[in-house]
Amino acid sequence: MNRQGTQTKWILILTSLGFFMSMMDSMIVTTASTAIRLDFRITVGTLQWALNAYNITIAAVLLVGVALGERYGRRRVYSYGLVIFTLGSILCALATNITWLIIARVVEGVGASVMTPLSMAILSHALPVSERGRALGIWSGIGGLALIVGPSLGGLIVARLSWQWIFWINVPVGVVALGLTGRLLPESYGRRERLSGLDASLIMVASAGLIWALSALTSAQVDRVVVMSIGVGSGLLGAWFIWRQKQAAQPLMTLNFFHSAVFRGGNWATFLLYASIYGVVFFLPQFFQIVGQANALTAGLELLPWTGTLVMVAPFTGWAVDRFGERRMAMLGLLNQGVGYGALAGLAAPTRGYGWYVGPLILAGCGLSMAGPALQKAVLSTVAPVALGKASGIYNVFRLLGGAIGTTLAVAVFGYFGRVQTAVTFTQGFQAAMILAAGLSLLGLWYARLLTSGD
Secondary structure, eight states, rough: HHHHHHHHHHHHHHHHHHHHHHHHHHHHHHHHHHHHHHTOOOOOOHHHHHHHHHHHHHHHHHHHHHHHHHHHOOOHHHHHHHHHHHHHHHHTTTTTTTTHHHHHHHHHHHHHHHHHHHHHHHHHSSSSSSHHHHHHHHHHHHHHHHHHHHHHHHHHHHHHHHHHHHHHHHHHHOOOHHHHHHHOOEEEEOOOOOOOHHHHHHHHHHHHHHHHHHHTTTTTTTTTHHHHHHHHHHHHHHHHHHHHHHSSSSSSSSSGGSHHHHHHHHHHHHHHHHHHHHHHHHHHHHHHHHHOOOOOOHHHHHTHHHHHHHHHHHHHHHHHHHHHHHHHHHHHHHHEEEEEEHHHHHHHHHTTTTHHHHHHHHHHHHHHHHHHHHHHHHTTTTSSSSGGHHHHHHHHHHHHHHHHHHHHHHHHHHHOOSOOOOOOOOHHHHHHHHHHHHHHHHHHHHHHHTSSSOO
C-alpha cells in the first residue's frame, strides 16, 4: 500500500473510532439498564434519563462544538472531546445514585458532542465526493461495531462484574484514541467565523429544555404545568434562535443549506430513522430479559442478528450508494427497518421462542445499514468542503434529537399500553412501542424520496 493509501486507512480507522466510542456509550447501557434500575431502585421513566441525558447533551452542545472545531481546528477540538468524554466515563463509573449518574452522563455528552460530527467532517474533507459513500459505509460499519460489542459486552460485564465496569472500559480506549489522533489525523479548518455567545446559549438551552420537557411528560411525578411552561419557553427560545440565524452574517446554523431539497429530505429522514431506532434500543433488551427471562449476557447476544448487520452490510451499502444512488438505498433501508419492527410487534408473545424474532431483527438491521450511509452521503454532498463541519453538525443534531424524542415517545406509548410488572403487560407495551417504531421508519420514506436517485 502506498503512502497515500496508508494515510487514508489511518484516517478512516481513527475517525471511525470516535463514532464507535460515542455509539458504544449509548448501546452498552441498554443491556445494563435493568441492573441499573434495580440497583438504584428507580422506575423505567426515571431510567430513561440515564440514556436521554447523554443524547440531549450531545444535541444541545453539538453545533457549538462544531463551530469551535471549524474555527480552531477540527482535530484539536476532536481531541478535547476525547478528553472530556473519558473523564465523564470515570464519573459515571463512580456514580452511587441516579442523579450522579445523570450528571456524569451529561459530562460524557459534552465530550461526545464533537466526536461524531467532527470525525465525519475530518473523513469527508480528506476524500473526494466519489469515494465518500464507500468511506462513510465503512465508517458506519466500524462505528456500528458498537451495536454488536456494546449490548453483548454490557451483558457480559453485568453478568461477571458489575454495571459500573461498562464505563471503566472507556478509559483505556479513550487514552489510546487520544494518542493516535494527535499523531495520525490531519488538521483541517472550516470558515473561521465569530461565535456568538447569545446564539450558542439559545441553541443549548432551547434544545435541552425542549427535550427535557418531552421526556418529563412521561413521568407521573412532575408538575405538568411547570413542564409545559418549560417546553413552551424552550420552543420560543428556539424560534428566536432561528430568527437570529436568518439575520446573522455568520450564523451558527446555516439555514441556507435547507434551501436544498436533498439536504432537507436527508436530515428529516435521518431524524425519523433514529427516532425509530432508539425506542427499540431502549425496550428490546428489556423484552428479552423480562419476557424471555434471559440474563443480561444472553439478552446482549440475542441482539446480534439486528446489530451484526451493520458490520456485514454497511460497507457494501457504501459501495451501493456510490453505484445506485442515495434515494434508492435510503428508501429501501427505511422500508426494511419499518417492516422488521412491524413484524416484531406482530410476533411478540410471552410464549413465543426467540427463533421467531431472528428474521425481523435481521431485516430491520439491514434497513439501518442501508439507510445510514445513504443519508450521510446525501446531506454532506450538498455543501462545499469548507462547510462540511457545519453540515455534519446539523445532520447529527437531527440524528440525536430524533433518538431522544424517539425514546420519549416509546416510553410514553409503552406506559399507556403496558407495564413492567408481568410478561403479559410488558409484551402489550412492547408491541405498541414497536408499532410506533415501524410507523416512524416508514414515515421517513416521504422525506427520502427527495434524495438524488443516481440515474
